[in-house]
Amino acid sequence: MIDVLVIGGGNAALCAALMAREAGASVMVLESAPREWRGGNSQHTRNLRCMHDAPQDVLLEAYPEEEFWQDLLKVTGGITNEHLARVAIRHSATCRDWMRKHGVNFQPPLSGTLHLARTNAFFMGGGKALINAYYRSAEALGVQIRYDSPVDALELDGDRFVAARIGDTRIEARTCVLACGGFESNLAWLREAWGQNERGEWPADNFLIRGTRYNMGVLLRYMIDAGADIIGDPSQSHCVAIDARAPMYDGGICTRIDCVSLGVVVNRDAQRFYDEGEDFWPKRYAIWGRLTAMQPGQIAYSIIDAKAVGRFMPPVFPGTRADTLEDLARAVGLDVDAFVDTIHQYNAACRIGTFDHTVLDDCHTEGVTPAKTHWARPIDTAPFYAYPVRPGITFTYLGLQVDEDATVHFGGKPSPNLFAAGEMMAGNVLGKGYTAGVGMTIGTAFGRIAGTSAAAAALNKNEGARREAA
Numbered sequence: 256m257i258d259v260l261v262i263g264g265g266n267a268a269l270c271a272a273l274m275a276r277e278a279g280a281s282v283m284v285l286e287s288a289p290r291e292w293r294g295g296n297s298q299h300t301r302n303l304r305c306m307h308d309a310p311q312d313v314l315l316e317a318y319p320e321e322e323f324w325q326d327l328l329k330v331t332g333g334i335t336n337e338h339l340a341r342v343a344i345r346h347s348a349t350c351r352d353w354m355r356k357h358g359v360n361f362q363p364p365l366s367g368t369l370h371l372a373r374t375n376a377f378f379m380g381g382g383k384a385l386i387n388a389y390y391r392s393a394e395a396l397g398v399q400i401r402y403d404s405p406v407d408a409l410e411l412d413g414d415r416f417v418a419a420r421i422g423d424t425r426i427e428a429r430t431c432v433l434a435c436g437g438f439e440s441n442l443a444w445l446r447e448a449w450g451q452n453e454r455g456e457w458p459a460d461n462f463l464i465r466g467t468r469y470n471m472g473v474l475l476r477y478m479i480d481a482g483a484d485i486i487g488d489p490s491q492s493h494c495v496a497i498d499a500r501a502p503m504y505d506g507g508i509c510t511r512i513d514c515v516s517l518g519v520v521v522n523r524d525a526q527r528f529y530d531e532g533e534d535f536w537p538k539r540y541a542i543w544g545r546l547t548a549m550q551p552g553q554i555a556y557s558i559i560d561a562k563a564v565g566r567f568m569p570p571v572f573p574g575t576r577a578d579t580l581e582d583l584a585r586a587v588g589l590d591v592d593a594f595v596d597t598i599h600q601y602n603a604a605c606r607i608g609t610f611d612h613t614v615l616d617d618c619h620t621e622g623v624t625p626a627k628t629h630w631a632r633p634i635d636t637a638p639f640y641a642y643p644v645r646p647g648i649t650f651t652y653l654g655l656q657v658d659e660d661a662t663v664h665f666g667g668k669p670s671p672n673l674f675a676a677g678e679m680m681a682g683n684v685l686g687k688g689y690t691a692g693v694g695m696t697i698g699t700a701f702g703r704i705a706g707t708s709a710a711a712a713a714l715n716k717n718e719g720a721r722r723e724a725a
């Protein structure tokens with residue numbers, strides 16, 4: 256019988272598989288996707304957020320535990336488990352040497368990548384290269400990998416894992432790590448979670464999915480029905496404003512619209528609806544998907560002028576360009592008078608100080624609602640550009656409640672042999688909000704912990720040894 260069965264094929268799963276194998280366990284990975292689409296959302300990533308007390312290889316200055324924690328506290332509005340969050344944060348200080356050992360290379364961030372040079376380590380070749388490196392290493396270590404293997408049910412004996420089922424195939428194992436993502440690819444479940452709004456719309460009908468189509472939440476649903484302890488609100492997710500022209504799945508990073516803080520954003524009625532300069536973009540970009548989801552028709556337009564060009568990562572689709580505000584409104588189908596009025600009101604409210612996009616500068620508005628609190632400059636220099644945006648779901652936060660050993664709980668009690676990692680339990684740390692790179696921090700930390708715990712449980716090691724190894 257296999258010692259550790261890992262269900263999922265992304266970062267958290269591979270971290271678990273590699274750690275379990277290194278601990279001496281026999282390991283099998285079941286990945287829903289075919290080989291060419293392996294790696295879930297992890298294949299789309301670029302970096303992970305790391306604490307460090309002094310400059311380290313690709314990371315500048317320091318990013319101490321306390322600052323990381325405060326960042327997390329702020330974006331989640333306190334809906335986070337401090338103990339588990341700190342486990343992940345501390346883990347991020349030391350995981351990169353292990354990642355390198357398995358073939359992951361890091362590179363300094365390119366200029367313009369969202370102020371992340373101090374806090375985030377970028378993968379050379381992105382998440383695709385990271386995933387390929389982990390699969391190579393796993394194969395070399397003798398991890399069995401099965402693609403095209405969507406697990407549709409588990410066999411449990413109370414809180415104990417017995418076997419996984421793929422149709423008629425039954426796979427037994429001593430222990431199991433669930434690392435099969437959230438339910439973000441499941442449009443019907445998203446619709447149910449978001450419900451109908453006061454305008455009679457079903458907001459989720461206008462969502463796009465930024466990553467994989469394989470995270471259908473099948474085992475999350477299974478575990479909920481089986482009585483596992485659940486954490487998180489199904490309507491909470493990492494949800495970014497992405498180009499409305501992006502494909503339904505797998506548009507990836509290049510569909511993100513990063514110029515919000517450099518201009519203004521208006522809804523279908525040509526009205527602004529939120530402070531575009533509230534905070535640094537990495538801490539704030541993930542709120543714009545949700546904000547857009549609240550707007551009529553779930554669509555908005557990010558508007559910039561010539562001064563912003565070259566100051567943000569260029570998106571894959573070109574913006575609609577016009578030489579006058581009136582032409583821009585006409586080109587994207589906004590009411591011309593309402594749009595021009597909104598921009599003129601905003602322009603008149605701008606109090607320009609010293610523009611500096613790398614700090615929370617003193618360019619702000621006065622006397623307009625909503626205010627723009629930083630980087631406020633009039634939109635007055637042609638050509639003007641508009642980018643249509645829609646909510647782009649990255650991953651959902653509803654997940655399984657775990658402890659510091661990544662153990663799944665039933666009725667407050669830990670399962671003897673069932674563990675969870677990555678998006679499946681990220682909701683323990685992320686009740687809402689997001690700070691760039693923390694998804695991979697959580698997945699790497701708890702993936703590694705889950706692998707160690709599962710191997711220890713399978714090989715009958717005691718808990719102390721598990722923790723030491725993790």
Ligand SMILES: Cc1cc2nc3c(=O)[nH]c(=O)nc-3n(C[C@H](O)[C@H](O)[C@H](O)COP(=O)(O)OP(=O)(O)OC[C@H]3O[C@@H](n4cnc5c(N)ncnc54)[C@H](O)[C@@H]3O)c2cc1C
Nearest residue numbers: 264265267287295296297301406435466677678692694695
């Ligand atoms: C476009 C994009 C960019 C991102 N950029 C970053 C970034 O730079 N930094 C960062 O920290 N985070 C980023 N994220 C978030 C990040 O991808 C996730 O936090 C992280 O990858 C989650 O890892 P995971 O292993 O839990 O899930 P995934 O990588 O999604 O893996 C889940 C796996 O489970 C498999 N699976 C699902 N259901 C089943 C089943 N029933 N049976 C078998 N297998 C199943 C899937 O095929 C997949 O392989 C990004 C996400 C997207 C979409």
